[in-house]
Amino acid sequence: MPARTSDVRGKDVAALIDQLGVLVDWLAGLSEQEFGSPTVLPAWDVRTLTGHLLLIADGFAGILDRALADRRPAGRPLPAAILVTRYRREVDDIAEATAARTADKPHDQLLAELRAAAGRLDGLLASPLLPSTIQTPRGPGRLAEFVRTRVVDVVVHSDDLNRSLPGRQPVPIGRRPLAIACRTLADLLAEQHPGKSVEVRVPPYAAVQCGIGPEGPSHTRGTPPNVVETDPLTFLRLATGRMSWSDARAAGAVSASGQRADLSAILPVLS
Template identity: 30%
Template sequence: MPLPATEIALLTDTLARQWRRVRTWVGDAVGDDVRGEPSVLPGWTVAELVAHLARAMDALAVCVPAEPTTVPATFAEYLGSYPDRAEEVAETARIIARQIEDAPLQWADARATAALHEAESLGPDDVVVQGRRAPVLLSTMLVSRILELVVHADDLLRSVRRVRGADAAPDPVDPVALHLVAEELLDIVVARGGWDLEVADARLWLRLAAGRVPYDVDALARALHPRFASDAVPDLGRMLPLL
């Protein structure tokens, strides 16, 4: 269901705030001594993660209005297209990282500026837009971009801390953006299983839902709580990761 214009404005503001936060962090924490190091994602360097952040914003920059009768994919359906394209996404990040290695942040800034401009141009109504992968509501595209920035900002934080030391960098994840995507991911789980759950630890739940930490029922019980004390957190091992 399309969201009201006020919600689209809030999502756009959240995306812009999360971008500014991670962009500032990358500028401060990811120097030449770190950029080529392996990240916490197998097969990805820190430089490739930075390139992928900019590519994630570019996915919004290239959106155009869809035909009026177009049926949009849901957020869950859109995320469901991720696994089949994992290697393609990784290879694209490698290519871009090589192409922009002399000035990676300038390219990132340009793509982010274009993305935020396009969000303003497409709004304020929650219209159906044609993305690279599928037609979606503008709200879905915005939430998916926030998710990409939050997940990969957390990846970068863990990567740089591993390289430089546990206290080498602050947190590039905006807390409002983190809470938003944690709730969106929980909504997918609840819709599929009908449970009444709430997020207890947004960062841990994000990492479990995104496959960043191994699935463990004890970790899940710390990440999610049943809304009613008489209930229990279900075993989501067959459902996770969501992306």
């Protein structure tokens, strides 16, 4: 792997490439039968999910290729909190593109293409010529923020596969990728719902304040009147629509105190 800079973006890039590599290695250990197993994602088997990972890696590499070839400014970047909501409007298009990437390709071919795309992405992200703003399929965005949303993708799909094949050794999810995913989702939640009526805590990775309902008095010290706290994997699943608020509460996976400590109206952050 090329040497990484010591700035935050360099650490985010390393987390993305490392977790993607772990995921590819794990997929390579599956049998052909397991590759056809259903996943927790409706109508998707492991093969289709692998094709979606290929779409993510190859698509990002294509964005960077174009950014390096065309040095014109991409335009004023949109906030990440706006960009991620645009994916919900294009769910059918994304599913169609995923199917095209999969196209009944055998296990070995899909994995070889995914490994090649990950390597190409790694090399492109190491370029010192990349602009700070890139043109994404949903509009101009900051490269650093886009990298972090791709970390969310590979972490949540690692968890999807672990829940889909519980009898296998799970995909290892690195501490840094999980931390970046939780912080990114928490920040997006706060940006989409600004305010200080509720504090959302995901120890040890994130704590943000957001607004639910009419804004009441804010707090500056001590324990706020409305607090939601949960573990990283539960937050990941809640924020990406893998788990409902009611199911998480019923399972005792979330603690909530205060009249406004109910996130059901503002979840998921993205799906």
